[in-house]
Every structure is written in structure tokens, then in C-alpha cells.
Amino acid sequence: MRPTSFDPTVLRRHLRRHKIADLPELKRVLGTDTDLTVFRKLKQLGYLASYTHRGRFYTLAEIARFDDHGLWSHEAVWFSRFGTLLATVEAFVNRSPDGYYAPELADQLHAEVQESLRHLVQQ
Numbered sequence: 001m002r003p004t005s006f007d008p009t010v011l012r013r014h015l016r017r018h019k020i021a022d023l024p025e026l027k028r029v030l031g032t033d034t035d036l037t038v039f040r041k042l043k044q045l046g047y048l049a050s051y052t053h054r055g056r057f058y059t060l061a062e063i064a065r066f067d068d069h070g071l072w073s074h075e076a077v078w079f080s081r082f083g084t085l086l087a088t089v090e091a092f093v094n095r096s097p098d099g100y101y102a103p104e105l106a107d108q109l110h111a112e113v114q115e116s117l118r119h120l121v122q123q
Contacts, residue, residue: 046060
């Protein structure tokens with residue numbers, strides 16, 4: 001018996017219409033109960049995970065319209081061309097000639113950055 005096949009274009013259509021979605025929504029749209037199936041299909045499409053909301057939301061790279069700082073948001077969910085919050089904090093700090101105070105960086109990234117900064121210092 002051949003395993004069930006899932007079409008990634010279903011995810012693409014849904015994300016192009018709604019811009020972002022969380023994993024339960026994507027599983028429902030694809031018709032699977034398995035997280036890994038969704039991630040396999042998202043990988044084929046070139047996806048991004050949000051750096052806010054603990055990476056809970058997903059979009060396609062083709063949808064994101066990054067600003068000059070490499071950030072894009074939809075419905076107060078933020079995505080970064082750098083990937084995770086940690087990678088984004090590191091990129092912002094490294095590109096800044098004057099550095100940042102934590103509240104300034106948090107304001108610019110629309111996220112709490114204390115733990116990320118602490119982690120970078122420990123590295």
C-alpha cells in the first residue's frame with residue numbers, strides 16, 4: 001500500500017491568502033495530524049518562522065516584504081531575514097556602530113531581548 005501524499009501547493013495557497021498561520025492551522029489545511037509532514041512541505045516551499053510569539057507562526061519567504069532593517073510583520077507577528085530572535089539580535093548589535101541599550105533594541109525589534117542578549121554575552 002502506497003503512503004498518502006500531501007500537496008504543498010495547498011499550503012502555498014493558504015499562506016498567500018492569509019499571509020501567516022500557526023502549526024495547528026497548517027495541519028488542518030494540509031489534512032494531517034503530523035507536525036513533521038507539515039514541516040516537510042513547508043521546507044519545499046521556503047518558509048520562515050516568526051521570531052516573536054516563540055516562533056509559533058509561519059509564512060513563505062516569497063510573501064515577506066522586509067524593510068531596510070530586515071524585518072517584516074503581519075498582524076503584530078514579526079519575521080526577520082536573519083531568522084530567530086537570537087540571530088536577529090546578534091545582527092542588529094553587530095551592525096550598530098554605537099550599540100544599543102536593551103530597551104532601545106526591544107523597541108526596535110518589538111520583542112523582549114534580555115535573554116537573547118544574555119545568551120550572546122555568554123557565547
